[in-house]
Amino acid sequence: MLKKLLPFVEHAIKKPVWDCRMCGQCVLHSTGMTCPMTCPKTLRNGPCGGVRENGNCEVKPEMQCVWLKAYDRKVALPMPTVWKEHFNELRPPVDMRLQGTSSWINLITKRDQQTPAGWSTQDEAH
């Protein structure tokens, strides 16, 4: 019951505020409270090289680059230091199976931390 109800509640709250796309693996806290899934390329690790001179999006010229907004907010907003430190972390590929599920449940059950066996952010190259 809760599993069915929570996605509705979550969407009702997060859609108006962050334009939430219900990816089911929320990273808002580490992206300057800006949803990376609203980037037309759904980039989760920073802006592409197509950001326009005025700071707007390559794909939607009328919209400010999601990652420019994220970066400005990360710098300006009063947020826990640890959240700011997470800004540059390597976020894994999205698990498409979680689309439409509640990220709150996935957070509690740690389902949102499951990554493919080959993926590891621990052993960085350099």
Added chain:
Amino acid sequence: MSILREKLENSNDTVFTAEFPSIDGGGMASVARDAARLAPWFDAVNATDNPAAHAHTSNTTTAIAMKMHGLEPIMQVVCRDKNRLAIQSDLMGGALHGIENVSLLTGDDVTAGDEPEARRVFDIDSIQAINITRIMMGGKYLSGRKINPAPNFYIGAVENAAAPPFDYRIERALKKHRAGASFLQLQICYHPDRLEAFCKGVAKIAPNLKLIPTVVLVKSARPLSFMNDKVAGIDVPNQTVARVAAAADQAKEAYDLTLELARHALTLPGVRGLHVTDFRHDDSLNSFMHDLGQKPRN
């Protein structure tokens, strides 16, 4: 070991890279012609992956064809048209044919191309793609399934030093380096001050990351205006366009401008080479390379 890797990792030589012209028919004869034109000047040449969101001969087969004609490829893999499975198979296909240099890019959006109605993929982003390539070098697919023997790649990426948010571009370069990139080819840049700030910043936090800025040989002010108006992420200042437009000899002025940008770029910290784009039929390439003190390779 690829020539590019050997030079960047084990020497202080300046490397020169270029873009292989997209193949739209013309067969191997056209590949041979372009390879012969580029081979005297370049250590490695990019085999592009549907650049500017236009369909062309594929990245892997272009890279293989280049290799057959004695040109060392840097095989680009773009996230726009392929999901994570296809990206891994591109890399394995390249490895099968002995392609070592790869470069992982997000890619222009489909709306930049001539089939804007297409579905954009972006299943993974460029940094995830870099990390997956590194994982494959460790003998595993993303899933954890074994690859034996593990492929041997020299991983590159791209960055745009001149696009906002400027400060963050430096951190993003480090992020790509940490994910596995050893070199960065940089987007065409007509703001020497921004390029300088970027290179200095990167050299400070990622001293082993090799930077390769890009210059483009043009013959008049028109392509400068075109890039400014049509290519997202490239800003050509009005005074730069005006300088070329106002010249009695636009071709010479455009050439001089590129030479100035190239010479400046090569003085910057972290910069280990230059990526030269020449819009195919430009005969100024030879004199340009001579002016940079280069001699044709055998």
